[in-house]
Amino acid sequence: MDKLIIAGKQFTSRLLIGTGKFSSSKAMAQAIEAAGAEIVTVALRRVDITNKDDDMLSAIDREKYLLLPNTSGARTADEAIRLSHLARAATGINWVKLEVTPDPYYLLPDPIETLKAAEILVKEGFIVLPYINADPILSRKLQDVGTATVMPLASPIGSNQGLKTRSAIEIIIEQANVPVVVDAGLGLPSHAAEAMEMGAGAVLVNTAIATAVEPSKMAEAFKLAVIAGRTAYLSGAAAESKKANASSPLTGFLYNE
Amino acid sequence: MNNMTTTAQHPDIKKILADRGLDGSGKDIWTKRLGEITEDEVKWALSRKPGYYVLDRLLMLISPAAENFIEQMAQIAHQLTLQRFGKTVRLYAPLYVSNFCVNGCIYCGFSTNHRFSRIRLTIDQALAEAEIIAKEGFKDLLLVSSEDKKFISVDYLVELASKLRPKFSSLSVEIYQMSADEYAKLFAAGIEGVTLYQETYDRETYRKYHPAGPKADYDYRLSAADSMGQGGMREIGIGALLGLDDWRLETLALAEHAHYLMKRYWKSRVSFSFPRLRPAKDVDSARFNLLSDKNLVQMILALRLCFADAGMTISTREPAGLRDQLVKLGITRMSAGSKTNPGGYSVEKDSVGQFDIDDSRSPAQIAAMLKSQGLEPVWKDWDSAFTET
Secondary structure, three states: OOOEOOEEEEEEEOOOEEOOOOHHHHHHHHHHHHHHEEEEEHHHOOOOOOOOHHHHHHHHOOOOEEEEEEEOOOOOOHHHHHHHHHHHHHHHHEEEOOOOOOOOOOOOOOOHHHHHHHHHHHOOEEEEEEOOOHHHHHHHHHHHOOOOOOOEOOOOOOOOOOOOEEEEEHHHHOOOOOOOOEEEOOOOHHHHHHHHHHHEEEEEEEEHHOOOOOOHHEEEEEHHHHHHHHHHHHHOOHHHOOOOOOOOOHHHHHHHO | OOOOOOOOOOOHHHHHHHHOOOOOOHHHHHHHHHHOOOHHHHHHHHHOOOOOOOHHHHHHHOOOHHHHHHHHHHHHHHHHHHHHHOEEEEEEEEEEEEEEOOOOOOOOOOOOOOOOOOOOOOOOHHHHHHHHHHHHOOOEEEEOOOOOOOOOOOOHHHHHHHOOOOOOOOEEEOOOOOOOHHHHHHHHOOOEEEEOOOOOHHHHHHHOOOOOHHHOOOOHOOOOOHHHHOOOOEEEEEEOOOOOHHHHHHHHHHHHHHHHHHOOOOOEEEEEEEEEEEOOOOOOOOHHOOOOOHHHHHHHHHHHHOOOOOOEEEOOOOHHHHHHHOOOOOOOOEEEEOOOOOOOOOOOOOOOOOOOOOOOOOOOHHHHHHOOOOOOOOOOOOOOOOOOO
């Protein structure tokens, strides 16, 4: 069976879901269900993590889904670490999607602070999934300090522009020892399929689903696209080798007896 | 202190506004240009990729000619806001702590020239008010005060903030202007945002409406947002008091100010507010040039089309019917159930307010209104852990 394995834990679904921007917690829960997701990320700034009755938290069935707290809003390593501690103390969850984004407009991740925070959090026993720019060297350094994945962005978060960082992500995937989760900027199911065809371990989608007119329907479309892309990747796509094997060789006569 | 990048190559906002004639010095030229904008130019502006600021494009979008394109602008602004902010609107409540004031602003109910029984809340009284606000579900609290430096001191705010933090995830202030060092102290105490309006970017008009008190100094006022950025504030709220001068020129200056702040203090988020002059105690509304709903909408849409990610706030100054529409036109944050008088929630219900609110619906009613429009009312979008030191 083809499984996604992160930090020793097995997942069947390769579509991770973000929980921002939905019109209600109910709409969010329905979309998560339709996406067939198993990992759901929640911004710690949006929920009251110490409150079991928090509207958004209580809409996510913890038996069914791995709740992945994220540090969205943190500008520095210190802030991200502090939030991670808070989440672990309140919930016992030691997984964290590490986001350090000092620029409030494009929310691009700070590579230096992210690496710094990752190193400390891993040492403290966290399972760290860092959100990063598509930087192959940073990916290697993060893996060296022990992160469970790397999560390069396809394009600026929420921008729906698709795989603008394609060539850098190809290198990251080629060199990776951990699953590469393509995060941010995937605006259409075809973008997600493309990432999966390239060999990404998984993708994370939020805005494209949450702001669709029918979020659940769009979630299902992403689910199918991820499966299609993954299946294509596993099937050893014909694509590039085909060019070198013309069906009517031009120099075949040299070998004819 | 961070975000400090002041260098000679980068002119400050005072020079930028003067060079562009947006401090009132180029009023006639700008007014003439605005009047000459054609519908073709507006169409051109609308054909550009939205969400990026260019002065010329904003000029076209706020022109009289663009009044015939409000619906097209609204469609684009709605899509942009949806993409950047999702189907959500943040809710906050103001807590007025004092109406003592040393300034004589002509339009304000708290003006030092008005005679009425003033009130300032002790820390305990402020906490009692906050308790009621918290029970309504709010996590986002805005502390408001007139210029009452002696009583509402930095120490007062630091102490109050430390006591409010267990109940609120986000604290911000809308008070008299402070220095960068003072803002840094507030930030360290857990106050991460400051809103302060220039009121008007036109020097002459500014002088006319602010005859007395520390606030009479236009240039000092203009430097406030810089101090916030230098003090490390996360949110810098700016705005012009609509009704003092020509809203079109104010919008251009406001946009230049925002653009400047975004470049210089890149870790702080700039947000816009749209305070329209409202009737207040002893304020003669006949002398003001009040802005129409249509032009208010045009201003909001034009700014959204130029600043995709800017927060946009509308208060209970505005009537319910209009607020219900504005949440689909770019607005991302609104107050609810507000009292604009110190003690208004419980301590001293009949004290004098800064202005009369129009939308008096309860927070629960506002939340229900948002839900009925397919929008999630967001009470918490911040965590005090960010600013804990």
